[in-house]
Amino acid sequence: MNSTMQMMQNHSNDMSMAGMNMTVMQECIEACSACEQACTMCADSMMAPEMATCRSMCSNAADMSAAMMRVMLRPTGMSREVMSSMLQATMVMCMACADECMMHADMSADCKMCAEVCRQCAAACQAMIDSMAVV
Amino acid sequence: MNSTMQMMQNHSNDMSMAGMNMTVMQECIEACSACEQACTMCADSMMAPEMATCRSMCSNAADMSAAMMRVMLRPTGMSREVMSSMLQATMVMCMACADECMMHADMSADCKMCAEVCRQCAAACQAMIDSMAVV
Amino acid sequence: MNSTMQMMQNHSNDMSMAGMNMTVMQECIEACSACEQACTMCADSMMAPEMATCRSMCSNAADMSAAMMRVMLRPTGMSREVMSSMLQATMVMCMACADECMMHADMSADCKMCAEVCRQCAAACQAMIDSMAVV
Amino acid sequence: MNSTMQMMQNHSNDMSMAGMNMTVMQECIEACSACEQACTMCADSMMAPEMATCRSMCSNAADMSAAMMRVMLRPTGMSREVMSSMLQATMVMCMACADECMMHADMSADCKMCAEVCRQCAAACQAMIDSMAVV
Numbered sequence: 065m066n067s068t069m070q071m072m073q074n075h076s077n078d079m080s081m082a083g084m085n086m087t088v089m090q091e092c093i094e095a096c097s098a099c100e101q102a103c104t105m106c107a108d109s110m111m112a113p114e115m116a117t118c119r120s121m122c123s124n125a126a127d128m129s130a131a132m133m134r135v136m137l138r139p140t141g142m143s144r145e146v147m148s149s150m151l152q153a154t155m156v157m158c159m160a161c162a163d164e165c166m167m168h169a170d171m172s173a174d175c176k177m178c179a180e181v182c183r184q185c186a187a188a189c190q191a192m193i194d195s196m197a198v199v
Numbered sequence: 200m201n202s203t204m205q206m207m208q209n210h211s212n213d214m215s216m217a218g219m220n221m222t223v224m225q226e227c228i229e230a231c232s233a234c235e236q237a238c239t240m241c242a243d244s245m246m247a248p249e250m251a252t253c254r255s256m257c258s259n260a261a262d263m264s265a266a267m268m269r270v271m272l273r274p275t276g277m278s279r280e281v282m283s284s285m286l287q288a289t290m291v292m293c294m295a296c297a298d299e300c301m302m303h304a305d306m307s308a309d310c311k312m313c314a315e316v317c318r319q320c321a322a323a324c325q326a327m328i329d330s331m332a333v334v
Numbered sequence: 335m336n337s338t339m340q341m342m343q344n345h346s347n348d349m350s351m352a353g354m355n356m357t358v359m360q361e362c363i364e365a366c367s368a369c370e371q372a373c374t375m376c377a378d379s380m381m382a383p384e385m386a387t388c389r390s391m392c393s394n395a396a397d398m399s400a401a402m403m404r405v406m407l408r409p410t411g412m413s414r415e416v417m418s419s420m421l422q423a424t425m426v427m428c429m430a431c432a433d434e435c436m437m438h439a440d441m442s443a444d445c446k447m448c449a450e451v452c453r454q455c456a457a458a459c460q461a462m463i464d465s466m467a468v469v
Numbered sequence: 470m471n472s473t474m475q476m477m478q479n480h481s482n483d484m485s486m487a488g489m490n491m492t493v494m495q496e497c498i499e500a501c502s503a504c505e506q507a508c509t510m511c512a513d514s515m516m517a518p519e520m521a522t523c524r525s526m527c528s529n530a531a532d533m534s535a536a537m538m539r540v541m542l543r544p545t546g547m548s549r550e551v552m553s554s555m556l557q558a559t560m561v562m563c564m565a566c567a568d569e570c571m572m573h574a575d576m577s578a579d580c581k582m583c584a585e586v587c588r589q590c591a592a593a594c595q596a597m598i599d600s601m602a603v604v
Contacts, residue, residue, distance in 0.1 A: 066503065067503050067506070067507050067582055067585075067586050068503065068506040068507060068510070070582065071507060071510045071511070071514075071579055071582055071583075072510070074578055074579065075510075075514060093506070097502060097506070098471065098472050098473065101472070101473040101498070101502070101538075101542055102472050102473060102476060104539050104542040104543065105473070105476045105477070105480075105542045105543070105544075106476070107393070108389075108390050108393070108542065108543040108544065108545045108546075109476075109480060109544075109545065111383040111386050112383060113381040113382060113383070116275050116276075116381050117275060117276045118276070119275070119276070119378075119389070120273045120274075120275035120276025120277075120378050121276040121278070121281075123269075123273060123276075123377070123378070123393070124269070124270045124273060124276060124281065126539075127265075127266040127269050127270065128266050128270070128285065130262075130266070130535070131262040131263050131265070131266040133506075134258075134259070134262045134509050134531075135259045135262065135263070137506055137509040137510045137513065138255045138258060138259060138509065138510070138513040139255075139510075139513065139514075140251050140252060140254070140255035140513045140514065141251070141252045141253070141254070141255025141256040141258075141259060141299075141513075142255075143256070143295050145291055145295065146256075146259065146288075146291055146292050146295050149284075149287055149288040149291040149292070150263065150288045150291075150292065152284055152287075152288065153281075153284040153285045153287065153288035156280055156281055156284040156285075157281050157284070157285065160278050160280065160281050164276075173479055174476055174479065177472055177475065177476055178476075180472070181472050201368065202368050202371070202372050202447055202450075202451050203368065203371040203372060203375065205447065206372060206375045206376070206379075206444055206447055206448075207375070209443055209444065210375075210379060228371070232367060232371070233336065233337050233338065236337070236338040236363070236367070236403075236407055237337050237338060237341060239404050239407040239408065240338070240341045240342070240345075240407045240408070240409075241341070242528070243407065243408040243409065243410045243411075243524075243525050243528070244341075244345060244409075244410065246518040246521050247518060248516040248517060248518070251516050254513075254524070255513050258512070258513070258528070261404075265400070268371075269374050269396075272371055272374040272375045272378065273374065273375070273378040274375075274378065274379075275378045275379065276378075308344055309341055309344065312337055312340065312341055313341075315337075316337050386545050386546075387545060387546045388546070389545070389546070390543045390544075390545035390546025390547075391546040391548070391551075393539075393543060393546075394539070394540045394543060394546060394551065397535075397536040397539045397540065398536050398540070398555065400532075400536070401532040401533050401535070401536040404528075404529070404532050405529045405532065405533070408525045408528060408529060409525075410521050410522060410524070410525035411521075411522045411523070411524070411525025411526035411528075411529060411569075412525075413526070413565050415561055415565065416526075416529065416558075416561055416562050416565050419554075419557055419558040419561040419562070420533065420558045420561075420562065422554055422557075422558065423551075423554040423555045423557065423558035426550055426551055426554040426555075427551050427554070427555065430548050430550065430551050434546075
């Protein structure tokens, strides 16, 4: 268990959003962090002009997943409504970025891996939305 | 006209998202920037324990409006679907933060001003959504 | 006077870092904000492969100036030593980015303007360092 | 090996900064990421007024380590001078934050863990500086 997960567990009892599934949220935090990193690197490595859309979308996905991650790391002011709309936005962003990256996955190992990481992030956001609907 | 606005206008013809209303977007960029700054300061100045929710929400609003601003500054990979969901999330976030700040606006000049700046940001996001619906 | 400046002035008496020159700091906050925005746009608009270094440096300058701006917006935990080293790093970053952008200022109006905004940010950071040395 | 590390290794041959020690840099990327997360949570969990400096410094350390991480994830525009000054600033920031957190480590499990993560980040930055001096 890494330092972030240990700190999150310390706060599992005092979180303002009752019924939050901590396991699902921890996976989503990890997925957002991986997405920010993969997208930042992917954007940096795209050289060709035809990769311009991909670069731009990857930069956007990095910023959105970074913001999403931070919001999940702040239990004190957590709000169901805010969380839902941000998870939705992150999911849409990550799927759009994954689709764009997949268009040139044959030519770029970065894009192929970045697309995979984006999809995992979108899936982790969907799992969060699902877990919130249950409670 | 500041440097950002001048650069945006240089790109008004090559943007991938046809029909974007540049005036509305420029106001939204400014509103997001002001929101990030006000929320960062407001979060820093809240001392009392009963301000904990406000601090946390302000920190979230700062991160979300910063991400929203950057996405609008990247015309190359702009996508209507991504833009819509992020504007929606920013609006929800800013209204939640404004409501929380208003709860102690009597005690704090920071909160009062921050609430106002958050509302302006939410309104600017709504104006963006409206302008996209028209086109 | 915009909302950020008004909030900063409200806190000019309770700042932990005595002797901070508020006028110089406000200009530096503005310069960092403009730098983040110009660099984000410049990075997005560079299409050619030979612009790859410029794109990457602009993305770095955007992130560094954003972090620098936020630190100045948090009077409560301000530390002279932290401030000095961050201002130094931001100045080095912005000058490196300006030099790179100037190498193709003839071909790109974005690069020309971005270089100018980066230089103004570096100058504003230097003014902060100078003002702190005096006190 | 996680996705970020795999992507970094794909680029170990085309990095503009010859002689960069990839193992040391990967550890520093991980340390910065952990620092951003721990500091974000620590800032969120501090309730008492006497924790205000700690909250503010943790928020600063989160932003600085996030910027540092991203710069290391962009091999294309890497510059020795920029890297050195940013590593120095991150190190100073993390040590200042660790010292502040340790002042109330007895009262707060969050602060104790956050101080440890900040120190590891500072050490990882120092290791990067040392590795760059050797080459």
